[in-house]
Amino acid sequence: MKRTVIVKDKIKDQAGALTPAERLLSDVLLRDYPMSGLQSITKLAGAAGVSTPTVIRLARKLGYDGFPELQAALHEEASAQIKRPILKREGWPQGREDSPAFRSFAEAVFDNLNLTIERLDPATFDALAKILADTRRDIFLLGGRITRSNADYFFNHLQIIRPGVTLLSQSPNVWPQYLIDMGPQSVLVLFDIRRYEADLARLASLAKERGVVVLLFTDQWGSPISKTADHVVNALIEVPSSWDSTLAINLIVEALIAAIQTERQQGARDRIEELEDMFRSTRIFRK
Amino acid sequence: MKRTVIVKDKIKDQAGALTPAERLLSDVLLRDYPMSGLQSITKLAGAAGVSTPTVIRLARKLGYDGFPELQAALHEEASAQIKRPILKREGWPQGREDSPAFRSFAEAVFDNLNLTIERLDPATFDALAKILADTRRDIFLLGGRITRSNADYFFNHLQIIRPGVTLLSQSPNVWPQYLIDMGPQSVLVLFDIRRYEADLARLASLAKERGVVVLLFTDQWGSPISKTADHVVNALIEVPSSWDSTLAINLIVEALIAAIQTERQQGARDRIEELEDMFRSTRIFRK
DNA sequence: CCCACCTTGAAGAGTTTGTTCCAGCATAGC
DNA sequence: GCTATGCTGGAACAAACTCTTCAAGGTGGG
Numbered sequence: 001m002k003r004t005v006i007v008k009d010k011i012k013d014q015a016g017a018l019t020p021a022e023r024l025l026s027d028v029l030l031r032d033y034p035m036s037g038l039q040s041i042t043k044l045a046g047a048a049g050v051s052t053p054t055v056i057r058l059a060r061k062l063g064y065d066g067f068p069e070l071q072a073a074l075h076e077e078a079s080a081q082i083k084r085p086i087l088k089r090e091g092w093p094q095g096r097e098d099s100p101a102f103r104s105f106a107e108a109v110f111d112n113l114n115l116t117i118e119r120l121d122p123a124t125f126d127a128l129a130k131i132l133a134d135t136r137r138d139i140f141l142l143g144g145r146i147t148r149s150n151a152d153y154f155f156n157h158l159q160i161i162r163p164g165v166t167l168l169s170q171s172p173n174v175w176p177q178y179l180i181d182m183g184p185q186s187v188l189v190l191f192d193i194r195r196y197e198a199d200l201a202r203l204a205s206l207a208k209e210r211g212v213v214v215l216l217f218t219d220q221w222g223s224p225i226s227k228t229a230d231h232v233v234n235a236l237i238e239v240p241s242s243w244d245s246t247l248a249i250n251l252i253v254e255a256l257i258a259a260i261q262t263e264r265q266q267g268a269r270d271r272i273e274e275l276e277d278m279f280r281s282t283r284i285f286r287k
Numbered sequence: 288m289k290r291t292v293i294v295k296d297k298i299k300d301q302a303g304a305l306t307p308a309e310r311l312l313s314d315v316l317l318r319d320y321p322m323s324g325l326q327s328i329t330k331l332a333g334a335a336g337v338s339t340p341t342v343i344r345l346a347r348k349l350g351y352d353g354f355p356e357l358q359a360a361l362h363e364e365a366s367a368q369i370k371r372p373i374l375k376r377e378g379w380p381q382g383r384e385d386s387p388a389f390r391s392f393a394e395a396v397f398d399n400l401n402l403t404i405e406r407l408d409p410a411t412f413d414a415l416a417k418i419l420a421d422t423r424r425d426i427f428l429l430g431g432r433i434t435r436s437n438a439d440y441f442f443n444h445l446q447i448i449r450p451g452v453t454l455l456s457q458s459p460n461v462w463p464q465y466l467i468d469m470g471p472q473s474v475l476v477l478f479d480i481r482r483y484e485a486d487l488a489r490l491a492s493l494a495k496e497r498g499v500v501v502l503l504f505t506d507q508w509g510s511p512i513s514k515t516a517d518h519v520v521n522a523l524i525e526v527p528s529s530w531d532s533t534l535a536i537n538l539i540v541e542a543l544i545a546a547i548q549t550e551r552q553q554g555a556r557d558r559i560e561e562l563e564d565m566f567r568s569t570r571i572f573r574k
Numbered sequence: 575c576c577c578a579c580c581t582t583g584a585a586g587a588g589t590t591t592g593t594t595c596c597a598g599c600a601t602a603g604c
Numbered sequence: 605g606c607t608a609t610g611c612t613g614g615a616a617c618a619a620a621c622t623c624t625t626c627a628a629g630g631t632g633g634g
Contacts, residue, residue, distance in 0.1 A: 040590075051613040067591090068592075146443065148439070152436045246541075254532050308582065328622060329620075329622085339583085340624080343624090353623075
């Protein structure tokens with residue numbers, strides 16, 4: 001391993017001292033590193049949305065005399081990287097000192113995401129997006145002990161995009177108050193992973209009896225609610241930790257948010273603008 | 288695997304039809320392929336010991352319009368060759384009928400996770416884990432409009448693992464009540480991404496004045512709080528959506544949870560068992 | 575030996591690039 | 605509220621680049 005100080009490191013060292021425009025630029029540089037730096041200064045600046053002087057200033061800040069010098073350094077790195085082919089191709093970034101624990105955790109997460117996508121039926125995804133984008137329906141969400149944050153995250157975005165969205169309280173004893181308003185036009189979105197919660201299953205079947213459409217996010221093994229639910233998303237959650245990872249669930253949730261937003265298009269945009277106005281006029285704790 | 292005709296192949300195809308000077312040139316091109324072609328035409332000609340018109344003639348002979356076009360092709364090849372998913376993500380599953388939108392969304396998320404890991408300083412991660420595992424400190428968490436769920440998720444797990452964890456209310460007007468209890472032994476964990484919230488920055492500096500250790504989770508551009516904070520985690524959040532993705536933030540949070548749990552070892556386990564007992568005896572709404 | 579043809583690079587035109595300078599703008603500090 | 609400081613991109617310009625033209629030199633056939 002070469003002891004050469006790599007441009008990437010210099011950027012990281014200076015990370016704190018970078019101005020906003022320089023940060024935009026360094027983002028572009030790091031994104032397709034090091035190839036993105038091997039274009040003309042004009043194109044690079046354009047790609048980053050900054051001006052050419054900014055590029056030069058960054059080059060100077062990193063200790064180079066001018067842009068060509070920085071580029072030469074990148075060129076050399078790219079050369080070195082290409083010469084040593086497959087050997088260092090896949091796998092962890094070179095020269096990192098992470099703990100093995102972190103590494104295996106991250107790797108497990110990637111596997112989970114991959115497999116979750118693979119196991120997800122595109123038809124299910126489309127059905128979910130369509131149901132949740134339908135504003136004639138009203139939506140109720142609820143998560144379990146761990147997944148309550150996922151439910152909250154979904155709720156938070158849905159509420160911005162469309163009307164008629166409710167997040168249920170965590171206390172089962174108030175659920176009847178929500179149930180009373182649910183009917184065949186309603187949608188109940190539940191999150192239930194390992195350590196499945198009997199309360200949730202109970203709620204699901206009560207809702208089902210009222211004709212509610214039940215959507216379920218669960219783990220690879222499947223919560224008991226799977227039988228009741230109309231659509232089920234199975235996400236992989238196992239990681240080398242005492243805790244389960246809900247990242248794969250969040251991936252689907254975020255993708256759904258994007259899809260729903262697209263489906264609702266203009267409706268959502270108007271709503272968001274109106275919201276922004278209201279936020280602006282209710283700002284408090286401001287100087 | 289792409290079937291793209293590579294510049295190298297074109298050179299070999301034409302090998303017979305090359306003039307002596309062109310052969311000199313193609314030798315140089317193939318020698319440090321494809322990087323040697325990524326310099327100015329003048330330097331390349333110089334390196335090969337030929338004149339610039341020769342370079343242009345060869346480019347034309349290979350079917351390109353001029354030297355820049357040939358260079359662009361080489362640039363792309365080099366890019367493709369260097370680009371390696373840090374954690375290999377097998378290509379997209381075969382024969383799937385997902386919408387292109389879902390696919391590009393997922394791909395963006397993977398890029399974000401990869402780059403976030405790459406940009407994360409292991410020392411920062413370790414420092415965070417150590418600070419948060421220290422039970423002599425008390426922890427306060429708070430997120431913004433979008434990141435409140437991330438804060439909640441972190442809070443939820445931390446609270447199970449260790450004592451002295453508080454999630455701040457979203458209303459700024461009650462923050463003073465929390466601030467009053469913060470001191471040098473306290474840790475304030477903030478989440479602040481794009482659409483940075485001035486209230487949070489205000490809180491951060493007030494806390495800093497009291498000697499509180501401030502930890503920040505933000506995006507690639509960096510919230511203004513970055514200056515105040517003792518440790519900063521930059522996660523990439525951009526995806527093809529009207530919304531930002533907080534998955535990368537969650538990845539770090541989950542990894543931290545795992546690390547903290549490990550650090551606390553037995554202490555955490557006892558606590559969790561005790562908790563389980565209590566859960567068992569307070570179950571309600573059960574058949 | 576001469577001519578026709580091909581290959582090659584010198585020279586220069588026109589363009590793009592890299593750099594400097596400076597004014598506008600935002601931000602922080604008083 | 606005002607000044608000082610720092611960040612940023614536009615404009616200007618010299619340098620370097622890409623490409624064209626064209627004449628010198630080499631090669632092979634008659």
